[in-house]
Amino acid sequence: MSSLNEEEESLPQEPPSRNEMSRRQFLTYTLGGATAFMGAGVILPMVRFAVDPILQKKGEGEFIKVAEASKITEEPQEFTFELPQQDGWYASTAMLTAWIRKDANGDIYALSPICKHLGCTVGWNNNKAHPDEYHCPCHGARYTKQGRQLAVAAKPLDQYTTKIDGGWVYLGEIVPNTVSAKEA
Ligand code: FES
Numbered sequence: 001m002s003s004l005n006e007e008e009e010s011l012p013q014e015p016p017s018r019n020e021m022s023r024r025q026f027l028t029y030t031l032g033g034a035t036a037f038m039g040a041g042v043i044l045p046m047v048r049f050a051v052d053p054i055l056q057k058k059g060e061g062e063f064i065k066v067a068e069a070s071k072i073t074e075e076p077q078e079f080t081f082e083l084p085q086q087d088g089w090y091a092s093t094a095m096l097t098a099w100i101r102k103d104a105n106g107d108i109y110a111l112s113p114i115c116k117h118l119g120c121t122v123g124w125n126n127n128k129a130h131p132d133e134y135h136c137p138c139h140g141a142r143y144t145k146q147g148r149q150l151a152v153a154a155k156p157l158d159q160y161t162t163k164i165d166g167g168w169v170y171l172g173e174i175v176p177n178t179v180s181a182k183e184a
Helices: 006-011 023-055
Strands: 064-068 075-087 090-102 108-111 149-152 159-165 169-176
Touching: 064 075, 064 090, 108 169
Parallel strands: none
Antiparallel strands: 064 169, 075 090, 090 108, 108 159, 159 169
């Protein structure tokens, strides 16, 4: 006894006309579209996760609240503050130090303590032979109150960008020294 399917297969089949879509084409397009849609739903979130830290802003121009402006004196004072950092997917906090003072006009500026010779940390007034200077204990570099180099180092101490807002001193990125050029 022949089955219904065999009878159907034995019937002459007309090829689809040019403008008609065969059942096979229809299934191919439908399955292909559905697969692409589902694949995009899985892959796009992964791509976003992978590149998200790269697309995020690096925090340039951000300022950190560091000290009350009323507490700043003409004598340099050391302040430490936390800087949140994002390195790819790794979030951390760096402890930074700044030497902050105001000049005779009352303008506040902040120097980086990183020695411009080989990167040790300078201190203020820490060498009795050379009072009222920054001194680096590693190889003896010395700097003026404005950070101008006096010995060993080839460049002045860098400074932080500074902003005064609401009675507070905010510090931003570290930039080349400009205050030492105004030194009297
Ligand atoms: S690192 Fe400061 S003097 Fe060498």
